Amino acid sequence: MASRASKKVSFVLIALLSLFVLFSFFPLLIMVLTSFKSKMDVSLGVFHLPKAIQWDNYSRAFETVVPFAWNSILIAVCAVAGVLVASSLAAYAFARYKFPGREILYYLVIALMMVPTVLVLIPMFKLVAALGMLNSYAVVILPQIAGGCIIAVFLLRSFFAGLPEDLFESFRIDGAKELRILRSLVLPLSKPILGTIAVLNFHSSWNDYIWPLVTINDKALKPIVTGIMSFSNDYATDYGPMMAAYVLASVPLILVISFAMKYFVDGLTSGAVKA
Amino acid sequence: MLPTAETLPLSALPEARVGPACGKTGESSHVHQYRINVFRSMYRYKHAYLFLLPLLALLGIFSYYPIVMALKMSFYQWKGGNEAIFIGLDNFVALFKDQTFYASLKNASWFILFDCTVGVLMPLFIAELLFHLKSARAQYVFRTLFVATITVPTVIVILVWVFLYNPVVGGMNSLVSLFGISPQLWLGGTNTALFSIIFSGFPFINPIYLLIVFAALQAIPKSLIEASVMEGCGTWRRIRSIDIPMIAGQLKLIFILGILHGMQSFYKQLIMTNGGPGEETLVPGLYMYQSGFTYNDFGYASTIGFVMLILMLALTFVSNKLIKSGNE
Numbered sequence: 001m002a003s004r005a006s007k008k009v010s011f012v013l014i015a016l017l018s019l020f021v022l023f024s025f026f027p028l029l030i031m032v033l034t035s036f037k038s039k040m041d042v043s044l045g046v047f048h049l050p051k052a053i054q055w056d057n058y059s060r061a062f063e064t065v066v067p068f069a070w071n072s073i074l075i076a077v078c079a080v081a082g083v084l085v086a087s088s089l090a091a092y093a094f095a096r097y098k099f100p101g102r103e104i105l106y107y108l109v110i111a112l113m114m115v116p117t118v119l120v121l122i123p124m125f126k127l128v129a130a131l132g133m134l135n136s137y138a139v140v141i142l143p144q145i146a147g148g149c150i151i152a153v154f155l156l157r158s159f160f161a162g163l164p165e166d167l168f169e170s171f172r173i174d175g176a177k178e179l180r181i182l183r184s185l186v187l188p189l190s191k192p193i194l195g196t197i198a199v200l201n202f203h204s205s206w207n208d209y210i211w212p213l214v215t216i217n218d219k220a221l222k223p224i225v226t227g228i229m230s231f232s233n234d235y236a237t238d239y240g241p242m243m244a245a246y247v248l249a250s251v252p253l254i255l256v257i258s259f260a261m262k263y264f265v266d267g268l269t270s271g272a273v274k275a
Numbered sequence: 276m277l278p279t280a281e282t283l284p285l286s287a288l289p290e291a292r293v294g295p296a297c298g299k300t301g302e303s304s305h306v307h308q309y310r311i312n313v314f315r316s317m318y319r320y321k322h323a324y325l326f327l328l329p330l331l332a333l334l335g336i337f338s339y340y341p342i343v344m345a346l347k348m349s350f351y352q353w354k355g356g357n358e359a360i361f362i363g364l365d366n367f368v369a370l371f372k373d374q375t376f377y378a379s380l381k382n383a384s385w386f387i388l389f390d391c392t393v394g395v396l397m398p399l400f401i402a403e404l405l406f407h408l409k410s411a412r413a414q415y416v417f418r419t420l421f422v423a424t425i426t427v428p429t430v431i432v433i434l435v436w437v438f439l440y441n442p443v444v445g446g447m448n449s450l451v452s453l454f455g456i457s458p459q460l461w462l463g464g465t466n467t468a469l470f471s472i473i474f475s476g477f478p479f480i481n482p483i484y485l486l487i488v489f490a491a492l493q494a495i496p497k498s499l500i501e502a503s504v505m506e507g508c509g510t511w512r513r514i515r516s517i518d519i520p521m522i523a524g525q526l527k528l529i530f531i532l533g534i535l536h537g538m539q540s541f542y543k544q545l546i547m548t549n550g551g552p553g554e555e556t557l558v559p560g561l562y563m564y565q566s567g568f569t570y571n572d573f574g575y576a577s578t579i580g581f582v583m584l585i586l587m588l589a590l591t592f593v594s595n596k597l598i599k600s601g602n603e
Contacts, residue, residue: 006409009407010408010409010410013404013407013408014408014413016404017401017404017405017408017417020401020421020478020480021417021420021421023477023478024420024421024424024478024480025424026477027432027435027436027439028424028427028432028435030435030438030439030446031431031435034438042444043443043444045444045446045449046439046444046445046446046449047446047449085329086329086330086333087330089326089327089329089330090326090327090329090330090331092326093322093323093324093326093327094327097320097322097323098320099320099323099324100313100320102323105327105331109330109334112334112338112339114588115338115342115584116535116538116539116583116584116587117539118539118541118559118560118563118564118580118583119342119345119580119581119583119584120338120341120342120345121563121564121567121580122345122348122563122567122573122576122577122580123340123341123342123344123345123348123577124337124341125567125568126344126348126573127336127337127340127341127344142333142336142337143337145333146333146334146336146337146338147337147338149330149333149334150334150338153330178322203425206428207428207429207430209429209430209542210542210545210564214568224428225428225429225430225431228430228431228434229430229434229546239438239444242438243435243438246431246434246435249428249431250426250427250428250431253426253427253428254426254427257423257425257426258423258426261419261422261423
């Protein structure tokens with residue numbers, strides 16, 4: 001009797017959860033569905049199935065989306081690389097060396113987590129304009145690295161500090177220089193957490209919308225989430241190809257995150273986030 | 276073991292003999308020695324400073340400098356161009372009299388309210404559902420599915436909702452007609468715009484919040500739960516007396532994150548309605564953005580940012596205090 005009751009409970013749970021998963025994916029399903037529709041299908045209503053799959057939508061969208069996508073990929077890869085390098089070096093210094101000013105500098109860095117982006121949006125714009133950096137890849141990449149490093153340093157420092165001292169001793173005996181230790185010992189051990197950081201930063205770089213919007217006017221350089229807005233206007237009411245473009249714009253991000261999903265979820269559920 | 280810099284006494288280091296020349300007379304030798312030690316320390320740890328250089332350079336340029344400038348610019352009148360006139364508190368005075376700003380604050384409070392109530396309760400609800408699943412495999416599958424929602428760029432999701440809210444071809448009007456509601460303008464309607472933006476967050480299950488709460492639930496000692504079951508504790512009672520107190524810290528975290536997010540985010544408002552119709556969906560963040568980039572009044576925009584920062588700090592501080600006392 002107990003098992004019958006618990007089976008019923010399980011069934012209800014799974015039904016409820018499936019319902020909510022459906023709710024969560026509902027806009028995306030509509031997006032994919034609409035991307036296959038012709039103009040006439042669209043006017044029939046959102047829930048109507050298309051008469052025939054319009055692959056044409058995708059070929060039209062493809063040409064427009066691809067250049068933007070390359071920009072996003074380039075920017076994201078550079079940003080991730082920059083964050084990994086700068087934050088590993090800095091976190092290593094914070095974790096293993098007791099140098100003067102260590103605590104103060106660390107808290108100064110962490111304190112930046114409190115600062116809302118809205119505040120710095122305008123002065124940062126004025127700054128990069130004065131530096132002549134507008135309309136370049138660097139103007140988007142560098143601030144992304146700066147922003148991403150803050151959390152990365154926070155995560156990496158506690159990880160590095162937890163590594164056992166003995167490992168370092170054996171390397172030092174062999175006369176290894178500091179950079180060598182970092183490269184051959186610490187980094188291979190940190191792969192999971194570096195993976196999490198890479199995924200998080202790729203995701204936030206891909207999603208970066210407002211900053212590229214205000215700093216890049218040159219259409220050729222726009223990343224995809226920004227470019228797709230001007231693109232929407234070109235297509236006006238042609239929703240089929242527009243949705244196809246949206247789908248294409250999502251694909252790289254989906255691929256990257258699915259690849260690294262394991263790292264990401266494990267990183268967040270390992271209890272690293274405490275009260 | 277080879278002697279390294281860490282294991283030798285300070286005086287044995289070569290630096291001791293070639294220390295910086297402290298030419299100041301009248302200094303006690305104690306202070307003198309301290310100064311040499313600090314310099315010596317810094318030299319010994321030159322690696323550390325070198326490693327920190329990229330990070331600090333980046334942060335200095337793109338974080339610290341803009342923050343200082345942001346606060347400074349709010350005291351100036353700066354309307355594009357290169358001329359900034361110092362006007363002291365004039366911007367602040369204007370802001371206090373600005374009806375648009377108050378309207379934006381009122382709108383923001385709706386978003387904040389939603390983000391920190393429904394935005395916290397839904398992840399909690401789903402996490403509890405997941406938690407009660409018997410099969411670990413089912414847990415894994417559903418957890419992954421919910422997290423998968425972040426793989427689609429936020430802007431894309433927003434744009435799809437704009438499509439859905441289209442009164443002619445979008446799905447919303449057909450959907451609500453099932454409930455007998457007449458077709459609406461949604462994002463274009465004065466009464467419906469704000470609600471439409473809020474509702475686009477449906478089903479309000481933020482994957483990251485979900486993961487945080489779920490991990491917290493899993494961290495509850497099994498013994499507590501077993502004890503409650505043995506005493507014949509009902510599920511609802513158990514949730515109230517055990518789960519919630521045990522994960523209160525994480526719930527508080529999400530609550531505060533919700534407030535911060537509700538206060539400053541303006542992506543949706545910018546893309547979906549640009550504050551319209553009229554001022555129905557204007558929020559402070561958007562108002563600041565428009566002041567700066569649409570109206571070119573950078574001084575005033577900085578003032579808005581400054582005040583927003585203060586408000587956010589205050590809100591965070593207050594909610595921190597309130598929730599803490601609720602747990603005592």
